[in-house]
Amino acid sequence: MQKELQLSDWLPTTNKEVKIRGWDALDVILFSGDAYVDHPSFGPAVIGRILESYGLRVAIVPQPCVTDNLQDFEKLGIPKLFFGVTGGCMDPMLSNYNANKKRRDKDAYTPNGEIGFRPDYATTVYSNILKDKFPDTPILIGGIEASLRRVTHYDFWSDTLMPTILESSKADMLVYGMGEQPLREIVRLMQKGVPFSSITTVKQTAVLLNADAKIPKNSNWEDVEIASHEVCLSDKKKYASNFKVIEQESNKLAARRIFQKVGDKTLMINPPCPTMTEAEIDGSFELPYTRMPHPKYNKRGPIPAYEMIKFSINIHRGCFGGCSFCTISAHQGKFIASRSQESVLREVDTVANMPDFKGYLSDIGGPSANMYKMKGKVQSICDKCVAPSCISPVICSNLDTSHKPLTDLYKAVDSHPKVKKSFIGSGIRHDMLVPEFNKNADPKELDDYTEEVMTNHVSGRLKVAPEHTSDPVLKLMRKPSFSYFHKFKERFDKINIKKGLNLQLIPYFISNHPACEVEDMANLAAETKDMGFQLEQVQGFTPTPMTVATVIYYSGYHPYTLKKVSTPISQKEKDEQHRFFFWYKEENKAWIRKTLNKLGREDLLKVLLPEKAEKWRKNKPTGETKNTYNDAIPFNQRKDKAKFKSHKKRR
Structure with a gap:
């Protein structure tokens, strides 16, 4: 049975909670655009728990008010190391507006779905307030908003080309992608006494150097310079050409350091960290999360995003699809970091013993449901690869696309005595289940996986994403021909009839x-x-x-x-x-x-x-x-x- 939780089991959010832990000062204070849900699917909680695991005293201020006297930014005082700022699990502009630029009437990361608790461009707003109040305290920004706005970028909602978010936010450093590895190095250096301003060569970070600053040397890295922000403003083709460099370097295992002029300053983006090992990603998921929203929300109503994933299990990070409209690989990378089966099963056991668990897991998945344990057969080939996608226009011959580890994992999860059924709520790449497209794989393994999903992990409807029917559009999307959807539907229909399932394909x-x-x-x-x-x-x-x-x-x-x-x-x-x-x-x-x-x-x-x-x-x-x-x-x-x-x- 799950132990009875105490207020001190969550990261503190108030001075009272700091004192409950017996602390007289804090090392890091995090500010987040989301309500605080202490769960491994919520980035701010992951960062808080990671910093805590490094021996730091960490507090979190979720959804600070920016329309009053700004007391939320002062109530916990000044941290010894730095402020951490994130807009939340989604870019705040996506949280606040729909595709027609109309205000949404719900915010999934706020209790009861209420709106108005997250400002537009939250990372910039929070960071500017902190820099104004505490100019001598370092500010480190991260999360999806900072990660995807780390360089000159087009902002749909203002219809403008914006510079790196480091410029608008006045932050001292940006961590892009998943933060565990760079944060570990940053904390290690600060605990050794290295000043924050001197920490400029940590992988997967970016800084904006002043005009008179010397470029930090690193003999292990090659450098590349892209068109300046000012050139991008006047030349759309130069802006477009920048992106090829940015995307390729973001997905390389031995990437170059990127430089871009922004006015009289220089943006420096260091190469990404190596893909997390199985032990590293297991460790991140097995930190002491309560898996619950903070008790402060008990009377405010449920948090929709939490209710959706409350009984779900994330089994890997990363996506090698590289779809042209998707940001997953830009943030998590194209190389898959998979958890061990043992780690997944330990989390299943934790969820199964939650007091309100009824026997149904809502999802066993990840960014794409069926990429678990998939990687290059010969690592040295992957080391040299610059392709943004491993499966477009064709599946790389070096990619191991076996679905057997995933099929075995599903069966192991379902063997838990308290699990009645586990669903696959994440998107399934149907094209990888078609032998005519996935020529690397054993057709029987593909059929076994498809049959396992249809028979045991779907409730009436199987959702897949062909995205379009036009081959030229699909090619630009980095998606396969619609003809493979026809072939998948044939297999789907065959299994449907064979098993008498009466499932719908959506x-x-x-x-x-x-x-x-x-x-x-x-x-x-x-x-x-x-x-x-x-x-x-x-x-x-x-x-x-x-x-x-x-x-x-x-x-x-x-x-x-x-x-x-x-x-x-x-x-x-x-x-x-x-x-x-x-x-x-x-x-x-x-x-x-x-x-x-x-x-x-x-x-x-x-x-x-x-x-x-x-x-x-x-x-x-x-x-x-x-x-x-x-x-x-x-x-x-x-x-x-x-x-x-x-x-x-x-x-």
């Missing part, structure tokens, strides 16, 4: 992504309708810092080819593309008919609105009717589907 799609045009969305609507889908899991592309797609959205250029790429920019373009997801709604039918008639795509109209297409055809003069589909033939087998393919080739 695909996710994105509209208005760079390279996507209205005609592509019409094709998507037609192809998915013909497959029997009425789409519901859809979203519009939201530009976020540190992605290929965002660089293209702002600059118009692909950072790897520097060729122009068309992108929906206006709200009208975005709305029109998104509308095709909902072809089945009555209010959209007249618009769809008009749009497809204008494009000369009666073939698509025939699929989406056959009765409208027939009426239109009969009223047109002879000779103007285009080829139409034979409705009795499945869409993906029709000979005149070549029209769709030819459209893709023109693009």
Whole structure:
């Protein structure tokens, strides 16, 4: 049984709690844009526990108020080492606004989902307040907001190109990515008496050097300079070209140190740390978390993000997909750091013994559900690799994609006497389960994994993310051809029938992504309708810092080819593309008919609105009717589907 928790089991958040621990001073004070949930899925808690494990006295100030007399920033005094600042588990602008730049009515990381407890650009706001009040105390910023804004970046919400967040926040140092390893070195040096200002060569950190500062030497690193912030402001192509360097160096095991001029200062981004070892990541997950929100929230209501992951288990970090619209690899890296099966099972036992556990684990997963234990077969090949993705455009022949360790882990988890069922809530890379695409793997292993998931880890619906149907769009997304989704669906249907499961396959799609045009969305609507889908899991592309797609959205250029790429920019373009997801709604039918008639795509109209297409055809003069589909033939087998393919080739 879980022990009865005391207030002192959480990191202190007030002076009263500091005194309960018998402390008269603090080494580090953390400020976070999230409510304090002491759980390994919440970054601020992880950082607090990591610092605590180094022997430091750590307190956390969650969601400090920035609209009063700012007492939250002064109440715990001045730390001996530094202030740590994070905007939270999401970029605050994503937490506060949707893809249409409208204020959200819920904040998942606040009790009861209430809004107004997190300022826009929280890291900058908090850091500026602290620097104003305590100018002589070092400020270290981290978390996803700082990590993805570490260099010149496009900010969708202000529609501006911003410099490194070190400039706007006035912070002294930035830790990017997962913070355990760089923090360990920073603390080690400070405990040896090294002044914070002299700590400039720690891996996975960035600092902004003054004009008169000497460049720190490190004979083990090569250096590379990218276009200055000022050049980026005047030359979008130069801004785009920067990103290729940034992304490649972020994903290399032996990366170069990056320099960028920002006014009369110099941004220095040190290379990333090596991928965490199994022992290191096990150690991080097995720190003494209470796994609960701080008791201060007991009367304020549940925290939605916590309720979602309360009974879930994270089994690895990192993602080698490298999707153009995704920030996971930019923050966690492309190399997978997997926990040992023993560590995972110990956490399962902890969760199973929580008082309100009913026997159901909501997720056994990670950034992508099925990348556990996957890595290069020959490490020396990975050491030299600069590719941002290990599976696009094809799966690397050096990548071990065996799903057997994961299948075995699922079975071990389910053998726990208190676990009735474990679900897979994380996204599954369906393409890696198709032998025609994943040629490295044993087809039987892939089928075993798919059957295990469908039989024992899904409740009615299996969600996967093909994202689009257009091959040119998918290529830019770094996703495989939609033909592999068809092949996965065939396997899914076969197992569904074989096992009598009656499961639904739910695909996710994105509209208005760079390279996507209205005609592509019409094709998507037609192809998915013909497959029997009425789409519901859809979203519009939201530009976020540190992605290929965002660089293209702002600059118009692909950072790897520097060729122009068309992108929906206006709200009208975005709305029109998104509308095709909902072809089945009555209010959209007249618009769809008009749009497809204008494009000369009666073939698509025939699929989406056959009765409208027939009426239109009969009223047109002879000779103007285009080829139409034979409705009795499945869409993906029709000979005149070549029209769709030819459209893709023109693009």
